[in-house]
Amino acid sequence: MIIKLENLVKVYDTGAIQLKALKEIDLSIEEKEYVAIMGASGSGKSTLMNILGCLDKLTEGKYYLDEVDVSSLDDNSLAAIRNKKIGFVFQAFNLLPKLTAIANVELPMMYAGISKAERCERAKEALGKVGLSDRMYHKPNELSGGQKQRVAIARALVNKPAIILADEPTGNLDSSSSEEIMQIFQSLNEEGTTIVMVTHESDIAMHTKRAIVFKDGHIISDNIVRDRIISGRLKL
Amino acid sequence: MNITEGLESAFQSIKSNKLRSFLTMLGIIIGISSVITIVSIGDGAKQYITGQFADIGTHLVNLKMNSASENIEKRDYYTIDDVKLIKDKIPEVAQVIPSLGGIGSLKTENKSKRMYVSATNADAEKVDSVKIIKGRYINDHDVDTKKSVAVIDNKTAIKLFGDVDIVGERVKLNVQDKNIYVGIIGVFENTNDSLGLGDSENMPGSMIIPITIADKILKNTDISILAVMLSDISHADQTSKKIIRLIENKHQNQNSNKYVAEQGFKELDTVNKVLSTLTMILGAIAAISLAVGGIGVMNIMLVSVTERTREIGIRKAIGARTSDIRLQFLMESIILCLIGGAIGTIIGISAGKLLSSIVHVDVPVSIKVILLAFGFSSAVGIFFGLYPASKAAKLDPIEALRYE
Numbered sequence: 001m002i003i004k005l006e007n008l009v010k011v012y013d014t015g016a017i018q019l020k021a022l023k024e025i026d027l028s029i030e031e032k033e034y035v036a037i038m039g040a041s042g043s044g045k046s047t048l049m050n051i052l053g054c055l056d057k058l059t060e061g062k063y064y065l066d067e068v069d070v071s072s073l074d075d076n077s078l079a080a081i082r083n084k085k086i087g088f089v090f091q092a093f094n095l096l097p098k099l100t101a102i103a104n105v106e107l108p109m110m111y112a113g114i115s116k117a118e119r120c121e122r123a124k125e126a127l128g129k130v131g132l133s134d135r136m137y138h139k140p141n142e143l144s145g146g147q148k149q150r151v152a153i154a155r156a157l158v159n160k161p162a163i164i165l166a167d168e169p170t171g172n173l174d175s176s177s178s179e180e181i182m183q184i185f186q187s188l189n190e191e192g193t194t195i196v197m198v199t200h201e202s203d204i205a206m207h208t209k210r211a212i213v214f215k216d217g218h219i220i221s222d223n224i225v226r227d228r229i230i231s232g233r234l235k236l
Numbered sequence: 237m238n239i240t241e242g243l244e245s246a247f248q249s250i251k252s253n254k255l256r257s258f259l260t261m262l263g264i265i266i267g268i269s270s271v272i273t274i275v276s277i278g279d280g281a282k283q284y285i286t287g288q289f290a291d292i293g294t295h296l297v298n299l300k301m302n303s304a305s306e307n308i309e310k311r312d313y314y315t316i317d318d319v320k321l322i323k324d325k326i327p328e329v330a331q332v333i334p335s336l337g338g339i340g341s342l343k344t345e346n347k348s349k350r351m352y353v354s355a356t357n358a359d360a361e362k363v364d365s366v367k368i369i370k371g372r373y374i375n376d377h378d379v380d381t382k383k384s385v386a387v388i389d390n391k392t393a394i395k396l397f398g399d400v401d402i403v404g405e406r407v408k409l410n411v412q413d414k415n416i417y418v419g420i421i422g423v424f425e426n427t428n429d430s431l432g433l434g435d436s437e438n439m440p441g442s443m444i445i446p447i448t449i450a451d452k453i454l455k456n457t458d459i460s461i462l463a464v465m466l467s468d469i470s471h472a473d474q475t476s477k478k479i480i481r482l483i484e485n486k487h488q489n490q491n492s493n494k495y496v497a498e499q500g501f502k503e504l505d506t507v508n509k510v511l512s513t514l515t516m517i518l519g520a521i522a523a524i525s526l527a528v529g530g531i532g533v534m535n536i537m538l539v540s541v542t543e544r545t546r547e548i549g550i551r552k553a554i555g556a557r558t559s560d561i562r563l564q565f566l567m568e569s570i571i572l573c574l575i576g577g578a579i580g581t582i583i584g585i586s587a588g589k590l591l592s593s594i595v596h597v598d599v600p601v602s603i604k605v606i607l608l609a610f611g612f613s614s615a616v617g618i619f620f621g622l623y624p625a626s627k628a629a630k631l632d633p634i635e636a637l638r639y640e
Contacts, residue, residue: 055553055633076557083555094550094637098252110241111555155554 001064002163002194003029003052008061010047010217021047023217024061029163029196034189036205036225037198039214045198046167048214052196053086053165054078066162083111087156091168093148095140101127101151102136108159126154130184146177153184157193164188166197170204182207242567249540249568250575257572260536263529264576264616265583268609270522272584273591275608278515280592280599285507295330296363297476298498299462299483305494312487312494313458316447319357322464325482328475331359331465334447338454339440340411342388347396350440351388353411355450363465366444371403371422374446378421382448386418389426392441409443411453418445464497472499526612529576530620537569537624541631548628549636562629569621570614577613581606 010022022044029035039045050056051063054070063070066085073081087108088094095104105123114122127136130150140148149169156164166185170178186207189195197208205211206225213221250257301308319332336355341348360366361373369390378385386409393400396407400423409418426442451457466475476497484490541548548561556564585601592599 050634053553055637076559079552079555079557079560082553088553090637094546094553096547096550098248107551108554111551111557111560113238159555 001028002031002033002066003027003196004062004064006062006064008051008063009059010044010051010056011059021217022051022058025217025219027212027219027222029194031194032189032192033194033196034185034207034209035196036208036211037196037214038200038202038205038211040200042216043214044217045214049165049167049196049198052163053088054081079111083108084159085162087153087159087161087164089149089152089156089164089166089169091171093140093145093152093172095148095151095155097140100137100139101132101143101154104140104151105155105158108155112159122158123154126158127151129157130154144177145173146180149173149177149181150184153181153188157188163194163196166195168198168200170199170201178204239563239567242563243571245564246567246571250571253540256536260533260572261576261579263532264526264573264613265529265580267522267526267529267616268577268580268613269584269587270525271519271612272581272605272609273587274518274522275515275605276585276588276599276601277591277597278511278518279602279605280588280597282508282511283600284597285511295466295472296499297464297466297472297479299464299476299479300496300498301460302494302496305492308494310458312489312492313460314462314483315459318459318483318486319462321486322462322479322482326475326479328466328471329464329479330467331362331463333357333360333363333463333465334459335360335461335463336447336450336454336457336459338411338456340409340453342392342396342441342443343408343410344396344405349392349395351392351409352440352442353409353445353454354442355445355447355454357447359465360444363463367425367427368422369425370400371420373422373424374444379446379448383446384416384418384449384452385421386443386445387422387424388420388443389441390423391426392443393420393423395441409445409453412455414453414455416449416453418449523612526616530573530616533569533572533616534620534624537565537621538627540568541565541624541628544628545631545636545639548631549633549639552631552633553637558629561631562625565625565628566618566621569624570617573613573617573621574610577609580613581609584609 005025005027008022008025008027009020012019012021025048037045037048047056051058052065054065058071061071065081068081070078070081082088096107099107102120102123105126106119109119109122124133124136127133130153132147132150132154135143135147140151143151153164164185169185170181173181182204185195185197189209195208197204199205209225211221211223211225212219299314301313314334316334319334322329322332333356338353340351340353342351356374357379358373358375366373368387371387373387374385377383386407390400393402397405402420403422405420406417407420409416445453447459464479466472480495480497481490483495484492551561588599588601
């Protein structure tokens with residue numbers, strides 16, 4: 001089991017009001033799953049992503065990532081987990097604008113303390129995997145949106161993480177680029193990568209295998225996508 | 237992230253903001269260059285003045301009778317034998333010059349001139365740096381054999397003989413009630429003009445006679461001062477004490493405190509102290525400009541941290557630790573300051589050289605100054621970079637990622 005949440009609660013304490021963003025969530029995600037997390041804005045899906053990505057700390061409950069109890073770790077250990085176990089793909093790509101594609105992909109390996117030569121080799125390999133071998137030395141502003149997102153995926157992949165967390169990865173892309181990105185995720189998943197993707201678009205969610213829908217900090221549905229399609233309820 | 241990678245990323249970021257980086261460095265450049273210029277000029281001035289003093293004899297120690305001692309007797313005064321004794325027994329001594337003096341007059345058949353008579357030995361030529369224009373100075377032989385010879389100045393020669401080519405002439409020297417005839421063996425250049433006293437007819441001329449004939453002509457032949465030239469200045473105090481002990485033994489007045497040794501140029505110490513203080517004060521003022529430069533660095537680093545909040549968020553999301561971010565920003569401010577420091581050093585040295593060519597004082601480029609500059613600029617980089625770097629390192633990754 002890659003992810004196991006037990007009774008997870010997240011409260012935002014703004015002083016005057018205590019906002020309960022996640023209310024007693026229990027959730028398990030197995031290895032090689034491909035999960036969509038859906039819900040309206042404010043439903044708690046982004047909060048969950050931040051916690052899954054070890055960017056935010058939970059208020060109550062337990063979070064096991066790859067059998068490790070993450071809730072008790074300090075900042076440095078969390079940084080190491082983010083570095084080695086998690087690959088982020090963001091809606092806004094979040095590449096460093098002054099670095100070339102390959103340098104962006106090398107970045108996580110640099111923080112992992114991998115030698116320059118190995119970094120270069122593995123970055124090239126990852127960029128090849130997302131079909132960008134010919135754009136390695138371009139800077140983000142010389143790349144299209146789809147290409148940027150592919151660089152971001154290569155960066156997420158390069159440290160061989162246990163899980164890829166994608167937050168609205170196609171939100172800033174046109175439909176053909178979106179399709180490209182979904183193809184890449186599809187093949188990565190087929191190769192055995194676990195993917196958790198936040199989206200509010202049902203047609204994007206259709207590419208996944210399991211869809212979890214959030215509302216007001218609760219999980220309101222958790223279905224196998226194929227079943228839904230078969231049952232004719234295409235609208236998630 | 238290790239140091240090399242930190243350096244790379246620092247250079248990257250400095251390069252991508254060239255104008256801003258340069259303007260930030262400018263404060264450091266001005267600070268470091270002014271510190272270096274001032275310190276170099278201070279050093280140069282010190283060396284120059286020390287050199288000037290060396291020319292006129294920093295190695296000089298004057299042995300005098302202690303004026304505070306009340307019961308100085310005739311037998312306590314220095315003698316010509318003491319001169320020999322000191323030279324023989326104390327190896328650090330190069331020359332010993334006794335001196336006696338008196339006012340008298342020099343007469344030819346029909347002319348006369350008032351003279352200042354100094355009785356000394358051959359060593360005095362080197363110390364007094366007289367310029368002989370005819371004949372020679374008195375030598376050891378003249379002294380040892382008590383020859384009645386004299387060296388006179390050129391103005392006296394012209395006054396009495398109308399010419400300087402008078403070696404071999406005999407003249408009558410009169411001091412109070414004593415008279416002797418002396419043979420002129422040399423003429424030296426009168427440098428009284430350099431004292432600004434003018435060229436008055438009434439100014440006495442000057443002549444030098446061997447000290448061994450002083451008893452024939454001078455009234456007071458008690459030698460109360462010996463000028464001692466040391467070959468090595470470094471232990472001047474110890475050497476002076478050795479000489480005094482030697483003299484005391486000779487005159488059998490041990491620990492009588494009748495003799496004192498005065499370092500010829502105590503003024504040098506004073507001048508050096510004043511210069512050091514001056515350099516320090518000016519250096520401190522320059523250091524203030526360095527501190528202002530440092531504040532500029534801090535300011536820009538803070539702006540840079542704010543601007544790059546998102547970058548920091550991204551780096552944290554992909555695994556940068558707090559310490560990695562801190563190192564990255566600290567490196568940036570250190571590199572900024574070091575580059576500024578290097579440019580400032582070059583400008584400072586050039587400014588020093590330029591000034592030295594204008595005032596003709598050699599300004600040395602000391603390793604000390606360069607190390608000082610690098611030490612200072614990295615210290616400024618660390619000191620003023622630490623706060624922005626910690627601020628960057630402490631950013632919350634979620635907040636930082638959301639930052640537009």
